[in-house]
Amino acid sequence: MYKATVLVFAGSDPSGxxxxxxxxxAIAAQGAHALxxxxxxxxxxxxRVFAVHPVNSALILQQADRLVQKxxxxxxxxxxxxxxxxxxxxxxxxxxxxxxxxxxxxxxxxVLASGHGDLLSTDNAVDALxxxxxxxxxxxxxxxxxxxxxxxxxxxxxxxxxxxxxxIPDVLIKGGHGTATMVSNTWFHQGxxxxxxxPRLEGTFHGSGCTLASAIAAQLACGKTLQQALDxxxxxxxxxxxxxxxxxxxxxxxxxxxxxx
Numbered sequence: 001m002y003k004a005t006v007l008v009f010a011g012s013d014p015s016g017x018x019x020x021x022x023x024x025x026a027i028a029a030q031g032a033h034a035l036x037x038x039x040x041x042x043x044x045x046x047x048r049v050f051a052v053h054p055v056n057s058a059l060i061l062q063q064a065d066r067l068v069q070k071x072x073x074x075x076x077x078x079x080x081x082x083x084x085x086x087x088x089x090x091x092x093x094x095x096x097x098x099x100x101x102x103x104x105x106x107x108x109x110x111v112l113a114s115g116h117g118d119l120l121s122t123d124n125a126v127d128a129l130x131x132x133x134x135x136x137x138x139x140x141x142x143x144x145x146x147x148x149x150x151x152x153x154x155x156x157x158x159x160x161x162x163x164x165x166x167x168i169p170d171v172l173i174k175g176g177h178g179t180a181t182m183v184s185n186t187w188f189h190q191g192x193x194x195x196x197x198x199p200r201l202e203g204t205f206h207g208s209g210c211t212l213a214s215a216i217a218a219q220l221a222c223g224k225t226l227q228q229a230l231d232x233x234x235x236x237x238x239x240x241x242x243x244x245x246x247x248x249x250x251x252x253x254x255x256x257x258x259x260x261x
Contacts, residue, residue: 002071002072003031003032003033004031004032004033004074004075004218004221004222004223005032005033005034005035005071005072005073005074005075005221006023006027006032006033006034006035006073006074006075006076006077006214006217006218006221007035007037007064007067007068007073007075007076007077008020008023008024008027008034008035008036008037008076008077008078008079008214008217009037009039009060009064009076009077009078009079009081009090010023010036010037010038010039010077010078010079010080010210011038011039011040011041011042011052011079011080011082011120012038012040012041012042013042013044013207014042014043014044014045015044015045015046015206015247015253016247016253017046017206017207017247017251017253017254018044018206018207018210019042019079019080019207019210020036020038020079021207022207022210022211022214022254022256023036023077023079023210023214024036025211025256025257026210026211026212026214026215026218026236026237026240026256027077027214027215027217027218027221029215029218029236029256029257030215030218030219030221030222030232030233030236031218031222032074032075032218032221032222034214034218035067035071035073037060037063037064037067038055038060038063039054039055039060039079039080039081039082039086039090040052040053040054040055040080040081040082040086040120041053041055042120045248045250046206046247046248046250046251046252046253047206047250047251049113049120052080052082052120052121052122053082054081054082054083054085054086054122055082055086057085057086057088057089057090058089060086060089060090061089061090061093064093068097073097073101073104074104074220074221074222075104075105075106075107075217075218075220075221076094076104076105076106076107076217077106077107077109077213077214077217078090078106078107078108078109078132078136079109079111079210079213080111080120080121081121081128081129081132082120082121082122082128083121083122083123083128084123084127084128084130084131086128087128087129087130087131087132088131090131090132091131091132091134091135094106094135095135098135105137105138105217105220105226106135106136106137106138107136107137107138107139107140107213107214107216107217107220108132108133108135108136108138108139108140108168108213109139109140109209109210109212109213109214110129110132110139110140110141110145110149111145111209111210112125112126112129112144112145112148112149113125113144125148126148126149129149133163133166133167133168134166134167134168136166136168137168137169137170138168138169138170138171138172138216138226139163139168139170139171139172140172140174140209140212140213140216141159141171141173141174142173142174142175142176142177142209143173143174143175143176143177143178144177146159146173147159149162149163150162150163156173156186156188157188157193159171159173160173160188160193163188164188169189169190170187170188170189170226171187171188171189172185172186172187172188172216172230173185173186173188174209174212176208180200181199181200182197182198182199182200183197183198183199183200184196184197185198185234187230189226194227196230196231196234198234198238201241201242203244203251203252204250204251204252205241205244205251205252205253205254206250206251206252206253206254207253207254208237208240208241208254211236211237211240211254211256212233212234212237215232215233215236215237216229216230216233218233219232219233237254239255240254240255240256241254243255
Protein backbone atom coordinates (compact mmCIF):
# COMPACT_ATOMS: atom_id res chain seq x y z
CA MET A 1 0.00 0.00 0.00
CA TYR A 2 1.45 3.34 -1.05
CA LYS A 3 1.28 6.47 1.12
CA ALA A 4 -1.10 9.24 0.05
CA THR A 5 0.59 12.09 -1.81
CA VAL A 6 0.02 15.83 -2.14
CA LEU A 7 1.44 17.60 -5.18
CA VAL A 8 2.53 21.06 -4.02
CA PHE A 9 3.20 24.06 -6.25
CA ALA A 10 4.92 26.67 -4.08
CA GLY A 11 8.03 28.76 -3.57
CA SER A 12 11.10 28.19 -1.44
CA ASP A 13 11.76 30.09 1.78
CA PRO A 14 15.35 30.03 3.04
CA SER A 15 14.19 30.76 6.60
CA GLY A 16 12.39 27.39 6.60
CA UNK A 17 9.27 28.99 8.03
CA UNK A 18 6.89 29.24 5.09
CA UNK A 19 6.47 28.03 1.52
CA UNK A 20 7.61 24.56 0.52
CA UNK A 21 9.33 23.98 3.88
CA UNK A 22 6.07 24.55 5.73
CA UNK A 23 4.10 22.48 3.23
CA UNK A 24 6.37 19.44 3.54
CA UNK A 25 6.26 19.45 7.34
CA ALA A 26 2.50 20.02 7.61
CA ILE A 27 1.69 17.32 5.06
CA ALA A 28 3.98 14.81 6.75
CA ALA A 29 2.35 15.53 10.11
CA GLN A 30 -1.01 14.41 8.67
CA GLY A 31 0.44 11.10 7.50
CA ALA A 32 0.79 11.97 3.80
CA HIS A 33 3.81 12.62 1.58
CA ALA A 34 4.55 15.95 -0.13
CA LEU A 35 5.67 16.13 -3.76
CA UNK A 36 7.19 19.65 -3.82
CA UNK A 37 7.32 21.44 -7.16
CA UNK A 38 9.27 24.69 -6.79
CA UNK A 39 7.65 27.70 -8.48
CA UNK A 40 9.93 30.46 -7.19
CA UNK A 41 13.15 31.08 -5.33
CA UNK A 42 12.80 33.80 -2.72
CA UNK A 43 15.21 35.81 -0.60
CA UNK A 44 13.49 36.29 2.75
CA UNK A 45 13.83 35.89 6.48
CA UNK A 46 11.12 35.19 9.06
CA UNK A 47 9.71 38.73 8.64
CA ARG A 48 10.48 40.24 5.23
CA VAL A 49 10.63 39.21 1.57
CA PHE A 50 13.49 40.90 -0.29
CA ALA A 51 13.34 39.23 -3.71
CA VAL A 52 11.21 36.78 -5.70
CA HIS A 53 12.67 34.90 -8.66
CA PRO A 54 10.07 32.87 -10.60
CA VAL A 55 11.07 29.47 -11.91
CA ASN A 56 10.48 29.14 -15.65
CA SER A 57 7.01 27.71 -16.28
CA ALA A 58 8.38 24.99 -18.57
CA LEU A 59 10.57 23.69 -15.74
CA ILE A 60 7.61 23.78 -13.32
CA LEU A 61 5.57 21.62 -15.68
CA GLN A 62 8.50 19.31 -16.31
CA GLN A 63 8.72 18.65 -12.56
CA ALA A 64 5.00 17.87 -12.35
CA ASP A 65 4.95 15.74 -15.50
CA ARG A 66 7.72 13.46 -14.28
CA LEU A 67 5.90 12.87 -11.00
CA VAL A 68 2.50 11.97 -12.44
CA GLN A 69 4.05 9.55 -14.92
CA LYS A 70 5.25 7.46 -11.97
CA UNK A 71 2.81 7.91 -9.09
CA UNK A 72 -0.75 8.70 -8.10
CA UNK A 73 -1.66 12.17 -6.84
CA UNK A 74 -4.31 12.35 -4.12
CA UNK A 75 -4.53 16.13 -3.67
CA UNK A 76 -2.97 19.30 -5.08
CA UNK A 77 -1.99 22.35 -3.03
CA UNK A 78 -1.01 25.67 -4.60
CA UNK A 79 0.89 28.44 -2.82
CA UNK A 80 2.80 31.28 -4.47
CA UNK A 81 3.34 30.99 -8.21
CA UNK A 82 5.27 34.28 -8.59
CA UNK A 83 3.77 35.51 -11.88
CA UNK A 84 0.82 35.15 -14.23
CA UNK A 85 2.72 33.00 -16.72
CA UNK A 86 3.31 30.38 -14.05
CA UNK A 87 -0.29 30.59 -12.84
CA UNK A 88 -1.63 30.08 -16.36
CA UNK A 89 0.71 27.16 -17.01
CA UNK A 90 -0.21 25.45 -13.74
CA UNK A 91 -3.93 26.04 -14.34
CA UNK A 92 -3.75 24.49 -17.82
CA UNK A 93 -1.77 21.56 -16.46
CA UNK A 94 -4.37 20.93 -13.74
CA UNK A 95 -7.26 21.16 -16.23
CA UNK A 96 -5.57 18.51 -18.38
CA UNK A 97 -4.74 16.31 -15.38
CA UNK A 98 -8.30 16.46 -14.06
CA UNK A 99 -9.73 15.24 -17.37
CA UNK A 100 -8.24 11.90 -16.27
CA UNK A 101 -8.60 12.30 -12.49
CA UNK A 102 -11.56 14.64 -11.89
CA UNK A 103 -11.95 13.82 -8.19
CA UNK A 104 -8.53 15.13 -7.13
CA UNK A 105 -9.09 18.16 -4.85
CA UNK A 106 -7.17 21.39 -5.51
CA UNK A 107 -6.48 23.62 -2.48
CA UNK A 108 -5.52 27.19 -3.37
CA UNK A 109 -3.83 29.32 -0.72
CA UNK A 110 -3.96 32.73 -2.44
CA VAL A 111 -0.77 34.17 -1.00
CA LEU A 112 -0.47 37.74 -2.28
CA ALA A 113 2.06 39.17 0.15
CA SER A 114 4.06 38.41 3.27
CA GLY A 115 2.68 39.29 6.68
CA HIS A 116 4.68 42.52 6.46
CA GLY A 117 3.07 43.36 3.10
CA ASP A 118 6.00 42.45 0.83
CA LEU A 119 4.69 41.25 -2.53
CA LEU A 120 5.27 37.65 -3.56
CA SER A 121 4.74 38.12 -7.30
CA THR A 122 6.73 39.90 -9.97
CA ASP A 123 3.42 40.84 -11.68
CA ASN A 124 0.34 42.40 -10.16
CA ALA A 125 -0.29 39.80 -7.47
CA VAL A 126 -4.08 39.78 -7.80
CA ASP A 127 -4.09 39.56 -11.60
CA ALA A 128 -1.38 36.91 -11.55
CA LEU A 129 -3.51 34.67 -9.35
CA UNK A 130 -6.73 34.83 -11.39
CA UNK A 131 -6.01 31.94 -13.82
CA UNK A 132 -5.94 29.58 -10.84
CA UNK A 133 -9.36 30.47 -9.46
CA UNK A 134 -11.39 28.28 -11.88
CA UNK A 135 -9.34 25.15 -11.10
CA UNK A 136 -9.55 25.40 -7.29
CA UNK A 137 -11.99 23.25 -5.33
CA UNK A 138 -11.22 25.10 -2.07
CA UNK A 139 -9.68 28.55 -1.61
CA UNK A 140 -8.34 29.71 1.78
CA UNK A 141 -7.91 33.50 1.77
CA UNK A 142 -7.23 35.53 4.88
CA UNK A 143 -9.16 38.76 5.42
CA UNK A 144 -6.83 41.08 3.43
CA UNK A 145 -6.59 38.57 0.57
CA UNK A 146 -10.37 38.22 0.37
CA UNK A 147 -10.70 42.03 0.25
CA UNK A 148 -8.15 42.34 -2.56
CA UNK A 149 -9.55 39.47 -4.62
CA UNK A 150 -13.17 40.60 -4.19
CA UNK A 151 -13.15 44.41 -4.50
CA UNK A 152 -16.46 46.00 -3.62
CA UNK A 153 -17.82 42.99 -1.76
CA UNK A 154 -19.05 44.31 1.58
CA UNK A 155 -19.44 41.06 3.53
CA UNK A 156 -17.70 37.71 3.71
CA UNK A 157 -20.82 36.10 2.25
CA UNK A 158 -20.55 38.39 -0.79
CA UNK A 159 -16.85 37.56 -1.07
CA UNK A 160 -17.65 33.85 -1.01
CA UNK A 161 -20.24 34.38 -3.74
CA UNK A 162 -17.60 36.12 -5.87
CA UNK A 163 -15.26 33.16 -5.52
CA UNK A 164 -18.05 30.75 -6.34
CA UNK A 165 -18.78 32.72 -9.52
CA UNK A 166 -15.30 31.62 -10.63
CA UNK A 167 -16.35 28.02 -10.12
CA ILE A 168 -14.81 27.43 -6.69
CA PRO A 169 -17.33 25.31 -4.72
CA ASP A 170 -15.82 25.82 -1.26
CA VAL A 171 -14.38 28.92 0.42
CA LEU A 172 -12.66 29.15 3.82
CA ILE A 173 -12.13 32.77 4.90
CA LYS A 174 -9.63 32.97 7.75
CA GLY A 175 -9.89 35.56 10.49
CA GLY A 176 -6.32 35.62 11.75
CA HIS A 177 -5.80 39.22 10.60
CA GLY A 178 -8.77 40.48 12.62
CA THR A 179 -8.65 42.09 16.05
CA ALA A 180 -11.27 40.19 18.05
CA THR A 181 -10.19 38.05 20.98
CA MET A 182 -11.36 34.98 19.06
CA VAL A 183 -10.16 34.10 15.56
CA SER A 184 -13.13 33.06 13.41
CA ASN A 185 -12.68 30.98 10.26
CA THR A 186 -15.77 30.59 8.11
CA TRP A 187 -16.49 27.90 5.53
CA PHE A 188 -18.96 28.70 2.75
CA HIS A 189 -20.48 25.78 0.84
CA GLN A 190 -23.61 25.68 -1.34
CA GLY A 191 -25.15 28.73 0.28
CA UNK A 192 -24.48 27.52 3.82
CA UNK A 193 -21.73 28.43 6.25
CA UNK A 194 -19.96 26.91 9.22
CA UNK A 195 -17.59 28.71 11.57
CA UNK A 196 -14.76 27.71 13.87
CA UNK A 197 -13.55 29.95 16.69
CA UNK A 198 -10.07 29.82 18.19
CA PRO A 199 -8.50 31.91 20.99
CA ARG A 200 -6.26 34.58 19.48
CA LEU A 201 -2.64 33.87 20.36
CA GLU A 202 -0.10 36.56 21.15
CA GLY A 203 2.54 37.45 18.60
CA THR A 204 2.82 36.79 14.88
CA PHE A 205 3.71 33.65 12.96
CA HIS A 206 5.58 32.84 9.77
CA GLY A 207 3.87 30.34 7.47
CA SER A 208 0.58 29.81 9.27
CA GLY A 209 -1.45 30.01 6.05
CA CYS A 210 0.81 27.48 4.31
CA THR A 211 0.47 25.20 7.32
CA LEU A 212 -3.32 25.23 7.31
CA ALA A 213 -3.82 24.84 3.56
CA SER A 214 -1.31 22.00 3.34
CA ALA A 215 -2.82 20.21 6.32
CA ILE A 216 -6.27 20.41 4.69
CA ALA A 217 -4.87 19.04 1.43
CA ALA A 218 -3.13 16.18 3.24
CA GLN A 219 -6.24 15.27 5.19
CA LEU A 220 -8.19 15.12 1.93
CA ALA A 221 -5.43 13.06 0.33
CA CYS A 222 -5.77 10.58 3.18
CA GLY A 223 -9.45 10.10 2.39
CA LYS A 224 -11.15 12.46 4.83
CA THR A 225 -14.26 14.40 3.87
CA LEU A 226 -13.88 18.16 3.55
CA GLN A 227 -15.71 18.67 6.85
CA GLN A 228 -13.34 16.24 8.58
CA ALA A 229 -10.31 17.78 6.87
CA LEU A 230 -11.26 21.29 7.94
CA ASP A 231 -11.84 20.18 11.52
CA UNK A 232 -8.56 18.28 11.81
CA UNK A 233 -6.39 20.78 9.93
CA UNK A 234 -7.58 23.78 11.93
CA UNK A 235 -7.02 21.97 15.22
CA UNK A 236 -3.54 20.96 14.06
CA UNK A 237 -2.72 24.50 12.89
CA UNK A 238 -3.88 26.05 16.17
CA UNK A 239 -1.57 23.80 18.17
CA UNK A 240 1.38 24.46 15.85
CA UNK A 241 0.93 28.16 16.58
CA UNK A 242 0.36 27.67 20.30
CA UNK A 243 3.71 25.89 20.55
CA UNK A 244 5.55 28.00 17.95
CA UNK A 245 9.23 28.69 18.52
CA UNK A 246 11.60 31.57 17.79
CA UNK A 247 14.65 31.46 15.53
CA UNK A 248 15.31 35.21 15.87
CA UNK A 249 13.39 38.35 16.68
CA UNK A 250 10.14 38.77 14.79
CA UNK A 251 7.66 36.16 13.66
CA UNK A 252 7.77 32.74 15.29
CA UNK A 253 7.81 29.44 13.43
CA UNK A 254 4.88 27.01 13.86
CA UNK A 255 5.83 23.75 15.57
CA UNK A 256 4.57 21.56 12.75
CA UNK A 257 6.00 18.29 14.02
CA UNK A 258 3.63 18.53 16.97
CA UNK A 259 0.49 16.42 16.74
CA UNK A 260 -2.33 17.52 19.08
CA UNK A 261 -3.64 15.00 21.59
